[in-house]
Amino acid sequence: MNAQKMKIGILGTGTVGRGLAGKLTQLGHDVVMGTRDVASTLAVSKPDLFGEPPFSDWHKKNQKIRLDTFVKAAAHGEMVINATRGTVSLDVLRIAGAENLNGKVILDVANELDFSKGMPPRSLAKDEESLGERIQKAFPETQVVKSLNTMRASVMVDPAAVANGDHTVFVSGNDAGAKRVVVELLQSFGWKDVIDLGDITSARGTEMLLPVWLRLWGTLGTPDFNFKIARNLKRLWDRTSQSRQIIK
């Protein structure tokens, strides 16, 4: 499998799914987006809870991108991206079916947020077991890579939009080959500083970044920011074999 021209299934049709679908299509990948019920998703006529326009509005401008069921999108993908809300991700992946996921890289970009008590939502993340780990356990024949869950959707696919791209994206996962594919994809989006945090348990750390991210959005008055891991480059050059940093 190669990061160039992949078949990719994206589960989820919200802001994150749309942003990734648009960029991946633009880069020449063959994308199918998956949803629970195609007719219902297309029938939505009002903006969602976050003010995001209906899917059909977006789809009119992105007609090349097919919309199908979770099952069909997963079956289509050589890589499957979990861009659903974290609180329903495991259910959605079960609907998609292990038989359509096994042997594939699952790029998990989701966060578990509880919106039931208003904004900002409460993060369910703890230093015990991340969503990424639970997905890996539930689908042991897949290679789960957690990434891109620590910034807004538009920055995920266009890092240069913030501080000329001088900031960091993390990857966590048990399989080195799967992480390599994801890192190549991230580089194709323009990411320059990719830090491999280690195995999938390290997703606990990135999932736990959400509460400070949400506060920063409020304080800075914009979601156009990101975490950068500031460090002394000279010392790091000696350690590039240990970590997958790409330093300009």
Added chain:
Amino acid sequence: MNAQKMKIGILGTGTVGRGLAGKLTQLGHDVVMGTRDVASTLAVSKPDLFGEPPFSDWHKKNQKIRLDTFVKAAAHGEMVINATRGTVSLDVLRIAGAENLNGKVILDVANELDFSKGMPPRSLAKDEESLGERIQKAFPETQVVKSLNTMRASVMVDPAAVANGDHTVFVSGNDAGAKRVVVELLQSFGWKDVIDLGDITSARGTEMLLPVWLRLWGTLGTPDFNFKIARNLKRLWDRTSQSRQIIK
């Protein structure tokens, strides 16, 4: 109260307490460090769990800095710094006594980490109630400000040691005046990018940064790094009244 030449009580004699005591004394503040039992602290002759040399070794080189009980250190301070392990902070503050804390700023730099299962320790932080909030609730007549809990001790007092100081420190607290005093202190250490996240509930976000910090230490092979919030400065200049950023 003024950030210049304060009487400061520091609770805790570990790496963080020592680093802060040394820097604050160097800046002309009048520091008393507090410990549970002075004789026991001075009697320690072996490095601690983290390889930190015994307190007495450090104290020989820092004889101007007095060591006393938690009670005496708190009573001494116009500001009191909680530099104890987060899992014992509330106990220590109760020993120090509300009567020695009331009306004062408590700068809380602690994190709740469970070392019982080896390294890296597990963070107990959740998006429910931070240690900072629990301290504020237990001592309602104090002004708790959470800060400096997101980087190693040496970087707290010498931000220029990492990436020429181009990275971020956060403050959280309910009292604007107390935060102003802390921000002035941070600036006197050399901090240039101080972000006021809001009230003390925002300490949940910074306390939850520890798991990714600990993973980064492992991945990068050094604790000499820090979080920087990368953003587009032009847009932020318009918002400086909302947030307490100090941008070069």
